[in-house]
Amino acid sequence: MSPPPQIEFRGIAKRFPGVQALDGVSFSVAPGSCHALIGENGAGKSTLGKILAGILSADAGTLLLEGRPITPATPLEARALGIAMVHQELAFCPNLSVAENLCLGDLPTRRGGWVDRAALHRRARALLAEIGADLDPARLIGSLSTAQEQLVQIAAAIGTGARVIVMDEPSSSLSAGETRELFRLVRSLTARGITLVYVSHRLEELFALCDTLTVLRDGRHVWTGPIRQTTPGEVVTRMIGRELRVETPTHLTQTLGAEVLRVEDLSSPGRFSGVELSLRAGEVVGLAGLVGAGRSETLQAIFGLDPRAEGRVFVRGQPLRLGSVDAALAAGLGLLPEDRKRQGLVLGLTCRENVSLAALPALSRFGWVRRAAERTQARHFSERLRVKAPNIESLVAGLSGGNQQKIALAKWLARSCDILLIDEPTRGVDVGAKAEIYPLLDELAREGKAILVVSSELPELLGLCRRILVMRAGRLVGDVPRADATEASLMRLMAGVAADCAA
């Protein structure tokens, strides 16, 4: 009889408001293996990693560690079971030193509560040496690079006796040299018998490092098997193939108007560089890319929110002053941001007040808000966008994600923006509201509005757009017309997999 798997997932399910993140996922991870977890943005791979590490808890299903069911409710409980996670979010106190962070749960003290600094540094140095990391334990965490902070996280995990380490996109913000270092460390960890669950969407990396691979799609388990038995092309095919939920939009048949937005050589240090694009009245253009490719950053720079942006942006042939939201607004641009609760809406105000937020100058006379006009406008747009709210005086905080998104969109329609930059139109929006938002965008395009839409959901872009631009690592790497665009072709561009691999 073979030994039980290190980790086994049995029918794991997790629901977030409006979206089923995981739906009955079952597979197992062999001891001492480096197990890759891959899928598109939003496929559920990070959620699964977080459930294993006790950051989230599953709604249904069983988690088994060496054959015994476990229910880690907190990261601390997972730690006690020997499961740790290395992730991008701040895991440490940036204002304390490496040594203090490493020993935070159990600071060596002398009598009277004095911190034993010598013992502290000795212990920290031993932990770092364990993984071959050459770091001064006295340095502040805040002064470290992402790669160095990862080393400290891994040292902390090993130090607490972790046998399973979940790594969530560990290479996403590393340089090439740092990535090589990471690979060396990963190999040395598996050589010591530590089991790694490696979450990534970089195919070449997984093929270089991992021995087993699991593909998730739309929260469902698609395939698990030895990595030697598959190819990057096959994996791409398995990752995609979501159902197309978008009806063919009607704006595609109309003739396009004049060019309204042209971006030339737009760059922002460390975010993206050399972005060129053009948008015509009535056109819907998609912007695809993996997380971190610089899509949202590009939209924000066009909208004047990035003071370090350089390059040229023309609106209807007129140069647009960069780094100024005022200038962008005056030129008729509107940005529907990705994080609508933080950037798009004032949750404590009513629907009416949010709709008129950007249109106050037009709605007021001598500084007085014309309340009748404001109410009429709010009513008009909430009817037009079919906002489901008790009435226009309801607080936005109480609306569902889809209805909040409609209010955020109404804000720009109330200002009669004719160039809309839309970042993740359906993030955190339930299926029903999605089906309402797509025709709405179609309708806006038919009215002659130019729409640039960023989305992590490829079917959404494939369904909505006339053209899809693809970004990878801060650069524009493709401009695919609708007829040639498939999930596979876009995914290959996004992940940087050569076309012949997919054969």
Add this chain to the structure above:
Amino acid sequence: MSLSLRGLLRFQESGLLVVILVLGAFLTAFSGTVRAPLFQQGPDGTRERVFITDANGERTPAFVERNKFLNAQNLAQLAKDTSFIAIMAVGMAFVIIAGGIDLSVGSIYALASVAGALVLNHFGPGGPAGDIGLAGSLAGAAVCLGTALVCGLTNGGLIVALRVHPFIVTLGTMAVFRGVAFVATQGQSVGGFPQSFRDLIRIEVGQGLSVMPLLVMIAVTVVGWVVLSRLAAGRRVYAIGGNELASRFSGIRIERVKLGVYLMSALAAGIAALLSLGYYGGATSGDGQGYELSVIAAAVVGGASLSGGRGSALGVVLGALIIQMINSGIVILGIDQNYSQIIIGSVVIAAVVLDNVNSWLARRRLQKASEG
């Protein structure tokens, strides 16, 4: 009928009114009575004592038992005391709703008082320029309000330009403004104002009710209410307090709004200072010490949220009334004055706790509603 009832229930300040009524009833019930001589209107229009002639023909002066709290004199005193704090609290409401804080209002009050006093003294009966009538009073008022505005501009400018937390900036200017007032007066009290100026502000009606502070308070409240709830400028104050990032994404000029709210707060302190000049007839650099605490307490008790985005002009005025009623209650009930700080401080914390509980309940209701 049901519409007006709903309107009344939605009236956010109704809770504060209930608190005020309960507090008033409590003070009336427990304050006890005081014997006060009885007056009546004489045939020639003057006030004269009332005497009672008993069976033996002896005339004894008549007294009435009056409630210590619920009597005209005390209420007039309460109204005047409330006015000063309430005016400044309306200004503070702008700052707090926008998500800021202004610790320097007490010092702005002192500096504006002193600056105005120096000018009024110059044009006073004993001053070098002599009493030149209305022009002198106007000059004093202009300097008083102008000084306050300069203080507000300093606060707002530093906060916007240096991007320093308003708590730090106004903590610094709190000391600076008072220091300037001290240097300007060498710590001496400044008085000797034109009589016409003092008479204007000390107009009394009935039994010693000074109407001027009261009228100004009402005017400031109405203006504050109109700006906050009816003008586009006020909407922007709520927006940046509710979500500064989203406001920026919506094209609101954050810097301009922030500068504006600190100007409003300073102007309100200046108006209160001007009233005090006429009312007390003098000013020193030590005036208004600790006012910032009363003013912030009034705003918080009146429902302004220190995390921004919530509050109203009427609410903070009612908050000021509650704070002053408690102060006055401490005197009337004969509680040791030294306890007043403890009581006021506890009330402020209790108000914030209640507010948190309230918004927690509201959040839960919203959550239930959105799930349902």
